Amino acid sequence: MSEPQTETQVLIAGGGPTGLSAAAELETHGIDTVIVEPRTYVSHTNPRAKLTNVRTMEHFRRLGLADDIREAANLPVDWSQEVVFCTSLLGDELARFDNVFGQNESEQYAETAQQIPQYLVEETLREGVREMSSVSLETGWRVESIEQDEDGVRATVVCCIERHSISEGERREISANYLLGCDGSRSTVRDQIGSSFEGDVNPRNNLGVVFRAPDLAERHHHGPAVHYWTLNNEIQGFMGRLDLEDKWWLIAVGVDDPNAVDPREIITKMAGDEVDAKVLTTDPWSARMLLVDNSRSGRVFLVGDAAHLNPPWGGHGYNTGVGDAIDIGWKVAAVLNGWGGPELLDTYEAERRDVHEDVIDISTTNMESSPADLISGELDSDENVDEDSYEDIAQEIYEKKKLEFHSLGLILGYAYDGSPIVVEEEAALPETGTVEYHPTSYPGSRLPHSWLSEDRSIYDLLGEGLSLVRFDREIDVSPFMSASETTSIPLEVVDVDHEDVARSYEQPLLLVRPDQHVAWRGSRCPDDAESILRRVCGYPVDDS
Incomplete structure (x- = not known):
């Protein structure tokens, strides 16, 4: 210090x-x-x-x-991209999600998620x-x-x-x-x-536990997963590994008195059997x-x-x-x-x-389909599921939880349309969802991603100030460059010579902010290039 x-x-x-x-x-x-x-x-x-x-x-x-x-x-990204729902960690599987949180490589983003x-x-x-x-x-x-x-x-x-x-x-x-x-x-x-x-603060009490369990990973049969959601009549929650040795975390949902409960009892109930576990920490909390x-x-x-x-x-x-x-x-x-x-x-x-x-x-919606609410009444006293019910249970879980594990529409698709430093168009922003991501270069949106080579992202070409991405070198951008010199607004022209890539960007000229969001787009350099630069940088502009 x-x-x-x-x-x-x-x-x-x-x-x-x-x-x-x-x-x-x-x-x-x-x-x-x-x-x-x-x-x-x-x-x-x-x-x-x-x-x-x-x-x-x-x-x-x-x-x-x-x-x-x-x-x-x-936990390396390729270790697992799955979430498993089960009656207990050592019990029956109920449902499984793949490519959760965007951990598979994709043309849509420059980096996969990381646990x-x-x-x-x-x-x-x-x-x-x-x-x-x-x-x-x-x-x-x-x-x-x-x-x-x-x-x-x-x-x-x-x-x-x-x-x-x-x-x-x-x-x-x-x-x-x-x-x-x-x-x-x-x-x-x-x-x-x-x-x-x-x-608001949700009244439901939850308890986080961190513990070591040397043989737990070898005892269950569900394979690697970033989360294991346990749904049974005694306790509901989810758990996962913090490393590939013996350190685990869990969250028990809806605990009556988290300060009075024995965390080892919670571990046993979520695992489905006695576990050789050493409790490291506990953390009672409520969602806000x-x-x-x-x-x-x-x-x-x-x-x-x-x-x-x-x-x-x-x-x-x-x-x-x-x-x-x-x-x-x-x-x-x-x-x-x-x-x-x-x-x-x-x-x-x-x-x-x-x-x-x-x-x-969206987080509140995810919370409202918590483990305790997913398969109420579907398990008998021994946590057995009727064979004919498996498909219905799995479908219910998929419908209620897909937004939680597949939300690239929210993560990548949010847009600053309507912002005073974004140049709006007459047409409205295309409809976007919260689950599926639909790339668009509409002003205010994150610049759609493309790989230009095996490890070269279009984002790697952008400057520290404003970037003018040009997909056609025949387009004259001198009005923008003159405006940059006049106003001292930093502007770098980024030429992308990939015809196959250009088709997905909807317009051949895109003005991109330092945060990789599109501020303006067009088919040619506009007559009021200086006005556009000034607007995008927060200067008052006369629209008359």
């Missing part, structure tokens, strides 16, 4: 995955950033999130961190940002209070640990142009700016569906869990926080680097709030 610097361009409160991702995004644009984080080390007590989804892995690829995340993971506990993600991101020249990670400090005016933010930070020449409780002041509150569900930053959560009333106050922004909380079913929470970090990161950087206009930062909440609402709604 060192003495934090007293001035920076961006101060980030909270060094979890969201704060670290925001710092990495800011680093790509050369922004001086300080992160203050109370924890001096990352605890392995609770895995929390266990899925880094397709879109988050694409972000990490762009930040140069995807390979590091995969190397840190204990990895949050603590390993966080450790990897910490290592990554410590190598970044413009980022300072200061552990053992937390933000205590905030003041701001039109010129900047001043945060009082307090030392959380006694070490060397710094005493616990000592305070320092850090001045910054902007502050990002990435300090989680109990956010001090949220309290300081007067924002508050609105929503909360969204902050305001995620911005002047120069201060709430990001990730500080702004929204959703039930964990589907694995969307931490991944949505990383998406927030990328969005606010490139926008703050654009303003600080002089090419972002006065209205750009307003679009953080305008664009992300709809995403937060969708994630909360």
Whole structure:
């Protein structure tokens, strides 16, 4: 733990995955950033999130961190892409899902999803940002209070640990142009700016357990799976492996008193027999569906869990926080680097709030088809299933749970149509679902992905500022380039000479933002190229 610097361009409160991702995004644009984080080390007590989804892995690829995340993971992607439903881990199989969460390679995305506990993600991101020249990670400090005016933010930070020449409780002041509150569900930053959560808490009690069971993997016959959902008359829940040795996690759903129950009894009931298990940790919790009333106050922004909380079913929470970090990161950087206009930062909440609402709604739907609700009344007292009922049970599970395990429509298909920094078209955004992903280059959508060679993604060609993707070199783009020079808005032309690829992008010219979302598209360079660039970067434009 060192003495934090007293001035920076961006101060980030909270060094979890969201704060670290925001710092990495800011680093790509050369922004001086300080992160203050109370924890001096990352605890392995609770895995929390266990899925880094397709879109988050694409972000990490762009930040140069995807390979590091995969190397840190204990479960290789090719180990399993399946989820199994069974009467117990040692009991009968009821249903099986394949290619869950987008873990099979595909033309539709640049990176597959990765099963990895949050603590390993966080450790990897910490290592990554410590190598970044413009980022300072200061552990053992937390933000205590905030003041701001039109010129900047001043945060009082307090030392959380006694070490060397710094005493616990000592305070320092850090001045910054902007502050990002990435300090989680109990956010001090949220309290300081007067924002508050609105929503509900589910009354059902759940219990998370982490344990070691040396022979459990060899005892069951279901094969490798990222989840095993156990449905029986005594207990419902789901479980999985944290590594390929002996470490497991489980979540028991609907536990009457999670503080009184014996976790070893839960392990036995979910496994279907006595298990040689050593309980490492327990974690009682209830699902929360909360969204902050305001995620911005002047120069201060709430990001990730500080702004929204959703039930964990589907694995969307931490991944949505990383998406927030990328969005606010490139926008703050654009303003600080002089090419972002006065209205750009307003679009953080305008664009992300709809995403937060969708994630909360879909996660809640997933929660409502929890294990306890899937096959009520179908099992006899010995957890036996009538042979004639298997097909009906499997079909019911598929219908109720497909959104949880197959949600690329949500993860890749969300769009910022209607955003003030997206150039709308007369035609409406094509209909999109939450299960199946249907690629489109419609403005506001994520740029559809294509592989240009075995390991070369179209995303690898994009610049750090705006990118003008051109599929036909005959198209004159000089108006855009002249406008870029006039406005000092960074714009890089990206020529893609693949006719077979071009056909799937609907238009031969696409203006793409740093976050890989399409801001404008057309068949030729428009006469008002400067107006389009200015709009996309948050400058007021006269539409008359």
